[in-house]
Amino acid sequence: MSHKLKVGELKEEYLTDEEIWRIFTVVLTSQSVKSSTYKYALIKALIENLYQVNDEFELTYDQLAYSFTKVYWNLIVQHDLVKQNRGKNARVVSIIKDIQVKHQIPADFSFDKLNVQIQVKLIAEVKATMKQNVYGALYGDTRGKFYAFEHKSEHFKLNPAVHSFMLKYQRLIVNLTNYHMAVMIEKLNEVPSTNFLLGKVESIAKRSSLRPFEKVLLNHFQRTCFYCGKTLLNGETKTHVDHFIPWSFVQSDQLWNLVLSCQSCNNSKSDKLPKKNFLNYIVDRNNELVTREEDDVASLMTNYKDKKIILLYDYSIKNGFDRIWSPKSN
Numbered sequence: 001m002s003h004k005l006k007v008g009e010l011k012e013e014y015l016t017d018e019e020i021w022r023i024f025t026v027v028l029t030s031q032s033v034k035s036s037t038y039k040y041a042l043i044k045a046l047i048e049n050l051y052q053v054n055d056e057f058e059l060t061y062d063q064l065a066y067s068f069t070k071v072y073w074n075l076i077v078q079h080d081l082v083k084q085n086r087g088k089n090a091r092v093v094s095i096i097k098d099i100q101v102k103h104q105i106p107a108d109f110s111f112d113k114l115n116v117q118i119q120v121k122l123i124a125e126v127k128a129t130m131k132q133n134v135y136g137a138l139y140g141d142t143r144g145k146f147y148a149f150e151h152k153s154e155h156f157k158l159n160p161a162v163h164s165f166m167l168k169y170q171r172l173i174v175n176l177t178n179y180h181m182a183v184m185i186e187k188l189n190e191v192p193s194t195n196f197l198l199g200k201v202e203s204i205a206k207r208s209s210l211r212p213f214e215k216v217l218l219n220h221f222q223r224t225c226f227y228c229g230k231t232l233l234n235g236e237t238k239t240h241v242d243h244f245i246p247w248s249f250v251q252s253d254q255l256w257n258l259v260l261s262c263q264s265c266n267n268s269k270s271d272k273l274p275k276k277n278f279l280n281y282i283v284d285r286n287n288e289l290v291t292r293e294e295d296d297v298a299s300l301m302t303n304y305k306d307k308k309i310i311l312l313y314d315y316s317i318k319n320g321f322d323r324i325w326s327p328k329s330n
């Protein structure tokens with residue numbers, strides 16, 4: 001059975017968008033008895049790490065396990081969903097419930113608020129479960145065409161064609177994945193309706209606080225708004241951390257996509273893309289960050305390349321983020 005696989009080689013490197021869509025559609029909509037929410041969580045983890053791949057399109061098991069654990073923690077603990085334990089398929093549910101009970105963690109604690117030791121312990125356990133039940137299963141469902149993996153060396157490599165496909169259609173894929181995940185959860189649990197669920201599923205990858213990033217940025221830059229240049233103090237000029245490319249598109253929090261901003265810029269920018277000249281500014285800003293050797297920055301800028309944020313900007317326009325914003329004072 002494919003989910004028992006320990007190694008999976010990439011079966012076909014050259015795929016057209018049409019072929020990838022066909023496989024995706026089957027994976028997302030298949031309602032086999034063995035289906036679990038795992039495949040959706042893995043797809044969400046992949047999307048969250050799309051911009052974290054290295055030049056070989058590789059990701060580590062730890063990166064994927066981090067995102068995967070976060071999705072489930074927020075789903076199970078914060079939103080009290082996925083109650084039903086379906087034997088082996090829901091091992092992740094038991095792991096998370098056990099730790100929550102053992103450490104008496106209140107339900108309103110989102111994953112990123114947990115202390116680091118608990119996070120590390122959880123991620124390690126979830127990573128082991130992913131080896132047993134997740135990578136092989138989705139590899140089989142995608143007919144070995146989406147990624148290669150090897151448990152022993154914890155090596156994971158996305159098919160470059162699938163990587164660029166996911167960038168190109170990211171918004172659609174996110175919406176489709178959330179929708180089908182909500183439908184599946186609804187089937188497994190007694191919940192009011194899919195609409196009720198969608199809102200929750202859409203936000204499960206979200207962080208509760210970007211404060212740690214604010215600290216890092218303040219260690220290296222002045223306390224001014226990236227967009228309008230105002231000094232950040234309090235009230236209207238209170239310090240906010242803003243996703244340069246909107247979170248609703250990126251679906252992840254990367255230091256190189258985060259800037260300090262004032263409240264009024266942050267509010268009026270909302271879900272829009274900043275004007276193109278700001279793209280040059282953030283590229284310059286990131287180049288400065290890359291040269292810093294302090295630990296707090298170096299690890300957060302791993303695998304960053306200028307072309308990533310430039311591509312991301314172009315892809316977000318292609319994905320329908322075509323409302324361009326610039327600050328009032330500019």
Ligand SMILES: [Zn+2]
Nearest residue numbers: 225228262265
């Ligand atoms: Zn501002």
